[in-house]
Amino acid sequence: MSEVEQQLTELGRGVENLYTLEELRAKLAKGRPLRVKLGMDPTAPDIHLGHAVVLRKMRQFQDLGHKAVLIIGDYTARIGDPTGRDTTRPILDENTIAENAQTYLDQAGKILDLAPDKLEVRWNSQWLAKLSFADVLKLTGQVTVQQMLHRENFRLRMEKQTEIMLSEFMYPLMQGYDSVVVEADVELGGTDQTFNNLMGRELQHKAGQEKQVVMVMPLLVGLDGHEKMSKSKGNYIALTDDANTMFGKIMSIPDSLMPNYYQLLTNLPEDRIASLIDPNQTHPRDAKDVLGRIIVEEFHGRDAANAASIEFRRRFSEHELPSDIETHAVGEGRINIAQLIRKVGFASSGSEAKRLIAQGAVTFNNERITDPTTEVVIDGEPVLKVGKLRICRVRI
RNA sequence: GGGCGUGUACCGAAGCGGCCAAACGGGGCAGACUGUAAAUCUGCUGGCGAAAGCCUACGGAGGUUCGAAUCCUCCCGCGCCCA
Numbered sequence: 001m002s003e004v005e006q007q008l009t010e011l012g013r014g015v016e017n018l019y020t021l022e023e024l025r026a027k028l029a030k031g032r033p034l035r036v037k038l039g040m041d042p043t044a045p046d047i048h049l050g051h052a053v054v055l056r057k058m059r060q061f062q063d064l065g066h067k068a069v070l071i072i073g074d075y076t077a078r079i080g081d082p083t084g085r086d087t088t089r090p091i092l093d094e095n096t097i098a099e100n101a102q103t104y105l106d107q108a109g110k111i112l113d114l115a116p117d118k119l120e121v122r123w124n125s126q127w128l129a130k131l132s133f134a135d136v137l138k139l140t141g142q143v144t145v146q147q148m149l150h151r152e153n154f155r156l157r158m159e160k161q162t163e164i165m166l167s168e169f170m171y172p173l174m175q176g177y178d179s180v181v182v183e184a185d186v187e188l189g190g191t192d193q194t195f196n197n198l199m200g201r202e203l204q205h206k207a208g209q210e211k212q213v214v215m216v217m218p219l220l221v222g223l224d225g226h227e228k229m230s231k232s233k234g235n236y237i238a239l240t241d242d243a244n245t246m247f248g249k250i251m252s253i254p255d256s257l258m259p260n261y262y263q264l265l266t267n268l269p270e271d272r273i274a275s276l277i278d279p280n281q282t283h284p285r286d287a288k289d290v291l292g293r294i295i296v297e298e299f300h301g302r303d304a305a306n307a308a309s310i311e312f313r314r315r316f317s318e319h320e321l322p323s324d325i326e327t328h329a330v331g332e333g334r335i336n337i338a339q340l341i342r343k344v345g346f347a348s349s350g351s352e353a354k355r356l357i358a359q360g361a362v363t364f365n366n367e368r369i370t371d372p373t374t375e376v377v378i379d380g381e382p383v384l385k386v387g388k389l390r391i392c393r394v395r396i
Numbered sequence: 397g398g399g400c401g402u403g404u405a406c407c408g409a410a411g412c413g414g415c416c417a418a419a420c421g422g423g424g425c426a427g428a429c430u431g432u433a434a435a436u437c438u439g440c441u442g443g444c445g446a447a448a449g450c451c452u453a454c455g456g457a458g459g460u461u462c463g464a465a466u467c468c469u470c471c472c473g474c475g476c477c478c479a
Binding site: 233234249251252255256284285286312316317349350352354355356358359360361371386388 | 423424425426427431432433434439440441442443444445446
């Protein structure tokens with residue numbers, strides 16, 4: 001197998017779609033480092049494992065000697081990517097964008113190789129902010145409305161008769177124009193980015209450049225097991241989650257998601273994955289433990305990963321208390337249980353606290369409390385538990 | 397600009413004068429069962445209150461009425477068609 005073919009095999013792993021294989025082969029055959037573009041819009045303060053899938057692919061390119069070109073979409077973030085939306089996104093202010101961008105870089109740095117010859121970071125306001133109206137007209141003159149309406153997201157909104165802001169049509173153009181500016185050889189993205197990425201090919205072609213190869217990664221399914229992982233759905237694992245939280249979240253994914261996670265978030269060989277996800281060979285619980293340790297290790301190191309695994313077992317299999325519990329000062333020695341729950345932040349209202357009590361979710365000092373009028377005495381540092389996850393100690 | 401629609405709780409969606417804090421589904425939370433999996437079953441899902449009850453809420457502001465999410469007026473938002 002030639003070196004090019006080896007690269008193709010490695011790079012092709014986990015890929016959902018490639019436009020096109022032949023072009024990638026030809027680009028690799030040139031023997032020079034390819035410029036591999038990935039755009040990220042700093043629209044939220046943290047990124048999650050869904051982003052990690054694409055970032056890991058980026059890392060793979062780096063490890064094979066190619067150059068990662070990370071585009072911080074500080075300008076595109078102002079419009080908002082219409083992807084996955086049935087309504088228009090709110091426009092973010094510049095400060096928020098700048099803050100988000102910084103944390104993005106920090107987080108992406110956990111996955112990417114930060115060596116200067118392996119990574120180039122660009123902010124797209126650098127060129128997008130300078131475009132004149134005439135430039136924009138020229139850009140918009142290269143694509144038809146019909147082409148835009150082919151995009152699934154726009155088409156659905158047309159069908160559902162929900163609004164599409166004219167500015168949203170600009171988004172694919174801006175992202176495509178980024179590719180022209182940075183002269184990308186390859187652009188990475190999730191399946192939801194396919195349209196935007198292909199637009200880059202179109203615009204590059206019109207600009208007289210060789211078309212970028214578009215490599216599309218599958219979207220990671222979120223914790224609920226159905227919807228794609230996303231911040232707004234709350235079904236995500238943040239790269240900034242601490243080791244225990246991250247591990248716990250991985251343990252809570254449906255078994256059916258394991259193959260997907262193994263494939264997209266680990267570097268294990270295929271046959272090893274196959275034996276892990278076969279319930280006849282490996283108990284699903286153990287397979288998930290292995291998965292959790294691998295993923296946590298990538299972000300927090302081996303020791304933290306092992307500790308998280310042990311802590312998890314301790315806490316949920318053996319029903320012990322977590323090893324470190326926050327302590328809340330209450331300021332009173334005797335307090336109504338519902339008020340206490342609200343005071344430590346385990347319920348947002350007294351009514352909610354009472355409901356939880358009535359449902360048997362509350363224990364204080366290991367005693368289940370079902371009467372919302374109960375007064376508890378704070379002697380020492382008793383443990384308050386609401387449901388499985390909300391646990392703290394209280395003191396006066 | 398004209399015509400026709402539409403706006404209900406986290407989301408979708410009923411309700412069209414009192415029985416409405418508002419059916420139903422999804423989501424979420426809690427309990428049972430488990431491997432913090434899935435599936436299943438049960439309950440809860442505006443605030444205050446021990447409770448009775450009170451308060452706030454069906455896009456906004458007024459009005460009619462003993463009584464309005466429901467009727468009227470104006471305004472705002474959104475969609476479709478015509479221009």
